[in-house]
Amino acid sequence: MTQWYYEYLDQIANLEFKKKPTQQGGTRLRYQAARQAHGDAPLCGQIAQALEQAISRPDSTVVLVTGTGNPVWLPKGETDGPPGVALLCRVFGALGVRSCVLTEAPFEDGVRRSVEAAGSPVLEPGAWQQRSNAAKVLAYPTGAEAGQRFVDAFLGQHTNIAAVFFIEKPGPNAHGIFHNSTGKPKAPDWVAHAHQLADAARARGILTVAVGDGGNEIGFGRLRSFLEATHPYGRDCGCPCKGGILNATDVDYMLPASVSNWGAYAIAAALCIALRRLDLMPEWDAAEAAIHGALAGGAFDGYTGLAVPSVDDVSLDGNHAIFTLVREVLQMARLTA
Numbered sequence: 001m002t003q004w005y006y007e008y009l010d011q012i013a014n015l016e017f018k019k020k021p022t023q024q025g026g027t028r029l030r031y032q033a034a035r036q037a038h039g040d041a042p043l044c045g046q047i048a049q050a051l052e053q054a055i056s057r058p059d060s061t062v063v064l065v066t067g068t069g070n071p072v073w074l075p076k077g078e079t080d081g082p083p084g085v086a087l088l089c090r091v092f093g094a095l096g097v098r099s100c101v102l103t104e105a106p107f108e109d110g111v112r113r114s115v116e117a118a119g120s121p122v123l124e125p126g127a128w129q130q131r132s133n134a135a136k137v138l139a140y141p142t143g144a145e146a147g148q149r150f151v152d153a154f155l156g157q158h159t160n161i162a163a164v165f166f167i168e169k170p171g172p173n174a175h176g177i178f179h180n181s182t183g184k185p186k187a188p189d190w191v192a193h194a195h196q197l198a199d200a201a202r203a204r205g206i207l208t209v210a211v212g213d214g215g216n217e218i219g220f221g222r223l224r225s226f227l228e229a230t231h232p233y234g235r236d237c238g239c240p241c242k243g244g245i246l247n248a249t250d251v252d253y254m255l256p257a258s259v260s261n262w263g264a265y266a267i268a269a270a271l272c273i274a275l276r277r278l279d280l281m282p283e284w285d286a287a288e289a290a291i292h293g294a295l296a297g298g299a300f301d302g303y304t305g306l307a308v309p310s311v312d313d314v315s316l317d318g319n320h321a322i323f324t325l326v327r328e329v330l331q332m333a334r335l336t337a
């Protein structure tokens with residue numbers, strides 16, 4: 001029975017609303033690849049079960065990496081990513097698990113405001129460490145060399161990491177080149193090389209979970225072999241690297257979604273179901289506030305570049321509808337528990 005609730009949540013996160021012909025139909029291909037790669041069972045359920053185990057150790061911390069943009073269209077980031085992270089932080093806080101959110105300095109404001117708007121206190125490291133339900137936001141340096149130094153220091157200082165999430169976080173292809181979703185290469189010194197953190201976490205046996213909605217985000221390495229032939233930019237990005245846009249970073253679980261925030265909502269709900277703590281899922285007002293919070297911190301809609309409270313060009317009403325469906329599944333689980 002529970003398997004079906006996870007199935008519904010996966011489906012809700014993968015309801016596609018895309019206006020551009022080049023994007024239409026892609027959500028299904030990415031999700032099908034994920035099912036092939038993960039043994040044909042719903043992804044959010046597999047993730048929730050792995051998380052249940054990982055956070056059972058006392059004094060746990062989860063790390064959530066997010067943030068994407070570019071200097072012209074999205075100088076302070078976008079509304080997809082941080083609100084999903086904000087919702088997960090809220091659920092982890094309620095479970096007595098600390099959240100550490102990592103993002104590039106230009107996106108920090110939007111991320112911090114989003115996390116706080118959804119209800120998690122964002123504290124300085126000293127206070128954060130003394131509480132089990134707070135969040136902190138740290139700047140992830142850009143560039144490969146600074147990134148590797150950061151990862152080594154970070155993992156040295158944080159010893160109780162239960163899981164590392166990558167939510168809508170760009171990663172490089174097999175040639176090490178970062179691209180946007182339409183194949184344009186990104187300047188390597190403007191982006192965090194967060195795939196280094198994924199590799200280091202996996203080497204230490206830490207659970208890694210990713211959510212993405214394009215193919216260029218961290219985690220698609222897990223699905224690459226299933227997607228190369230069908231993704232429009234799977235083999236050829238159109239740029240001189242000729243490597244395609246598909247990310248090459250491996251993670252334990254990769255949940256593709258139509259909009260990455262929705263994948264985060266699905267994981268949060270699945271975790272509530274797995275733990276039989278259905279009361280922990282926040283109401284829409286928290287998720288809505290998280291979108292407004294990102295906007296107040298300077299983030300724009302990632303598709304239109306406009307300072308409006310939409311996400312990937314889906315209106316606030318559309319996001320509300322998705323969130324209502326997620327809560328409907330929890331309501332069904334409550335009635336049949």
Ligand SMILES: [Zn+2]
Nearest residue numbers: 237239241242
């Ligand atoms: Zn390229």
